[in-house]
Amino acid sequence: xxxxxxxxxxxxxxxxxxxxxxxxxxxxxxxxxxxxxxxxxxxxxxxxxxxxxxxxxxxxxxxxxxxxxxxxxxxxxxxxxxxxxxxxxxxxxxxxxxxxxxxxxxxxxxxxxxxxxxxxxxxxxxxxxxxxxxxxxxxxxxxxxxxxxxxxxxxxxxxxxxxxxxxxxxxxxxx
DNA sequence: CCCTGATTCGC
DNA sequence: GCGAATCAGG
Numbered sequence: 001x002x003x004x005x006x007x008x009x010x011x012x013x014x015x016x017x018x019x020x021x022x023x024x025x026x027x028x029x030x031x032x033x034x035x036x037x038x039x040x041x042x043x044x045x046x047x048x049x050x051x052x053x054x055x056x057x058x059x060x061x062x063x064x065x066x067x068x069x070x071x072x073x074x075x076x077x078x079x080x081x082x083x084x085x086x087x088x089x090x091x092x093x094x095x096x097x098x099x100x101x102x103x104x105x106x107x108x109x110x111x112x113x114x115x116x117x118x119x120x121x122x123x124x125x126x127x128x129x130x131x132x133x134x135x136x137x138x139x140x141x142x143x144x145x146x147x148x149x150x151x152x153x154x155x156x157x158x159x160x161x162x163x164x165x166x167x168x169x170x171x172x173x174x175x
Numbered sequence: 176c177c178c179t180g181a182t183t184c185g186c
Numbered sequence: 187g188c189g190a191a192t193c194a195g196g
Contacts, residue, residue: 003188020179035189037180042187048180 001030003039011036015045129153 001007007028014024021040022033040047129142130153 022178032189033180034191038182038187038189041181 001028008039008043011039012043012045015040 003011010028011024014027015036019027020033021036025031025033025036028036131142
């Protein structure tokens with residue numbers, strides 16, 4: 001696999017976001033974590049402050065903005081540090097995701113029309129960041145439906161999030 | 176033993 | 187330029 005401009009840009013973005021080299025390699029595909037690190041060096045990108053990082057990749061979920069945060073935003077999900085075992089090998093990661101999508105049975109998604117099931121690392125500026133499921137469980141994911149540039153959520157979740165409590169009383173807000 | 180990034184060096 | 191091998195560390 002060669003380093004196209006797109007792949008290089010993605011590498012830069014993910015590295016800037018603080019993803020580990022192995023995670024970036026998994027997302028790019030076709031490259032090892034060594035290749036990623038090597039490329040980072042050649043690009044003269046700023047390395048990590050200290051080598052070795054933390055064994056378990058613990059990353060806090062980024063909230064939109066304090067002012068834009070909806071009153072009923074599932075605080076439990078976003079406040080807690082999500083400690084997934086995704087630090088694993090690229091292969092492991094793929095298997096994990098595959099099994100997840102095959103076996104996943106919507107427990108309470110009856111109200112939610114559609115949702116891609118994205119892992120934290122798959123979120124971009126344009127994907128709905130509505131958390132679904134228990135952050136401590138393996139099936140935790142994000143809605144991931146394409147969101148407008150203005151909102152951190154897709155149309156459906158934006159309504160749930162920003163609607164006054166009285167108005168959304170009817171909707172079963174079970175995430 | 177799992178992981179992390181850093182460096183080297185043959186290709 | 188590339189990245190596997192290796193190193194150094196948590």
